[in-house]
Amino acid sequence: MGEINTRVTLCGITLDNPVIPASGTFGYGYEFAELYDINCLGTFSFKGTTRDPRFGNPTPRIAECTAGMINAVGLQNPGVERVIAEELPRLATCFHKPVMANVSGFSVEDYAYTCERLDSEPQVGWLEVNVSCPNVHGGGMSFGTSPEAAAEVTRAVKRVTTKPVIIKLSPNVTDIVAIAGACEEAGADGISLINTMLGMRIDLRTRKPVIANKMGGFSGAAIFPVAVRMVYQVAHAVKIPVVGMGGVSTAEDVIEMMLAGATAVEVGAANLIDPFASKRIVEDLPAVMKKYGITKLEDIIGGVL
Amino acid sequence: MKQGIFTIQSNVALTDSVMKMVMVGDTSAVTAPGQFVNIKLEGLFLRRPISICDYDDTTLTILYKVVGKGTAKMAEMGSGETLDVLSGLGNGYDLTLSGKSPVLLGGGVGVPPLYRLAKDLIAAGKEVSVVLGFNTAAEIFYEEEFRALGATVTVTTVDGSRGIKGFVTDALAEIDYTYFYTCGPEPMLKAIYKTATTSGATQL
Missing domain, CATH: 3.40.50.80 (Nucleotide-binding domain of ferredoxin-NADP reductase (FNR) module)
Structure with a gap:
């Protein structure tokens, strides 16, 4: 067997390994750089950034579940101008790889504006566009729940950017393949999935929802099988690369996601309970590859029989 | 911030619902009053954040109220048992x-x-x-x-x-x-x- 090779190429940019902390679980990176050298990661997707600063939802925003959690943070972030002026320069002192810029919006114009601003930042390698937000001009329906709306966002972002655009899809839909296909046709360079699943918990004592916002996004190990299924469906339906995520917490999970069709893999909730989770997955990967007879990780993408 | 294994030295009730736990471990990340720890408990997904009541070079003292599954689990633990703890979280008081x-x-x-x-x-x-x-x-x-x-x-x-x-x-x-x-x-x-x-x- 030759030397273990963990490199993958995502939309033309080569990563040392496919492990990517997911947006909203890794801040703007420098906080984690106090704990370990984050350059060991493939890259990471920074906190969902919007045109204007957002304070997020009222608390409680988090609820415990079996093998997972619900969150309703509400896209709290300092806004794109401060991300460019403060967060990215701070990240530059500790991270020397292209970063994935995660963008949210509440109108097509919001998405285009924020993506255009971040596209000109040299640190940004990819734009990951989260279409799970409600469309305030469209009756509050999430952009990601209709092929037409998702495609409209994709087209608007592609018109004003030069870097690879990855559309991050919501699993809370009847036909995710149709939405992925619409994004591909509209010019998306990649698809990432799955965002969190809509969930809810109720406190038996107060009889009120645990989360102030009533509902929130369910994530963690519990959703992994759903994520693998959806990555498999989408990866076999589109030609553009797919970034798989949803409940990934071990190097074995990374390999399973890649067999389902993922080119790279994001790690989310696991970072929130173990700040070293992503580093551990990167370190475990070569031994797990060896165990399953994998020399070149890129070779197994979509390799499920 | 540091991740470490702490060994429970004592875990006693102060009132009907408030417990005092003293644990031994590496406390070097704790630098100011008002900081907190985040404790991993078996069978629960999320860690439990608890404020630090006192600390010295080798021990941490926490006082916690038993309100849910996590703190109920902590209340059942005894001396010699170990906990996975993230310590030195938060800025603390100035x-x-x-x-x-x-x-x-x-x-x-x-x-x-x-x-x-x-x-x-x-x-x-x-x-x-x-x-x-x-x-x-x-x-x-x-x-x-x-x-x-x-x-x-x-x-x-x-x-x-x-x-x-x-x-x-x-x-x-x-x-x-x-x-x-x-x-x-x-x-x-x-x-x-x-x-x-x-x-x-x-x-x-």
Whole structure:
């Protein structure tokens, strides 16, 4: 067997390994750089950034579940101008790889504006566009729940950017393949999935929802099988690369996601309970590859029989 | 911040629902009063954040109220058992703002982080007043411990079963203070913000 090779190429940019902390679980990176050298990661997707600063939802925003959690943070972030002026320069002192810029919006114009601003930042390698937000001009329906709306966002972002655009899809839909296909046709360079699943918990004592916002996004190990299924469906339906995520917490999970069709893999909730989770997955990967007879990780993408 | 394994030295009840746990481990990441730890518990997905009551070179003391699955699990643990702990989280209180006579206001299970704060302020030569607010006399804990540090302690209870009847803010008018530090439920923090005549620092 030759030397273990963990490199993958995502939309033309080569990563040392496919492990990517997911947006909203890794801040703007420098906080984690106090704990370990984050350059060991493939890259990471920074906190969902919007045109204007957002304070997020009222608390409680988090609820415990079996093998997972619900969150309703509400896209709290300092806004794109401060991300460019403060967060990215701070990240530059500790991270020397292209970063994935995660963008949210509440109108097509919001998405285009924020993506255009971040596209000109040299640190940004990819734009990951989260279409799970409600469309305030469209009756509050999430952009990601209709092929037409998702495609409209994709087209608007592609018109004003030069870097690879990855559309991050919501699993809370009847036909995710149709939405992925619409994004591909509209010019998306990649698809990432799955965002969190809509969930809810109720406190038996107060009889009120645990989360102030009533509902929130369910994530963690519990959703992994759903994520693998959806990555498999989408990866076999589109030609553009797919970034798989949803409940990934071990190097074995990374390999399973890649067999389902993922080119790279994001790690989310696991970072929130173990700040070293992503580093551990990167370190475990070569031994797990060896165990399953994998020399070149890129070779197994979509390799499920 | 550090991740480490701590060994429980003792875990005893202070009241019907509040427990005191002392654990031994690497405390080097803890640098200021008001910081917290995040504790991993078997079978539960999320870690449990608990404020630090006191610490030294080898031990951490936490006081916690049993309210749900996580704290119930902690209450069942005994000496010699181990916990996976993230320590040194949070910024903690800024002692340099205290002036010569700060007041510390704690509500219920918000009292614990004020203990180390009082200790450090007294060591720095400050005249420390402490107001401890509880619902009823049976819930009171750490009154004597604060007194033993040399703080002037006032207790309030909502039902009047002990000390001043009412809330911590009802005790504030009688105290001459240069700055306030507080920890407790949000309505209490709001009430203190409205009542206090100086600036201060709050922790939820």
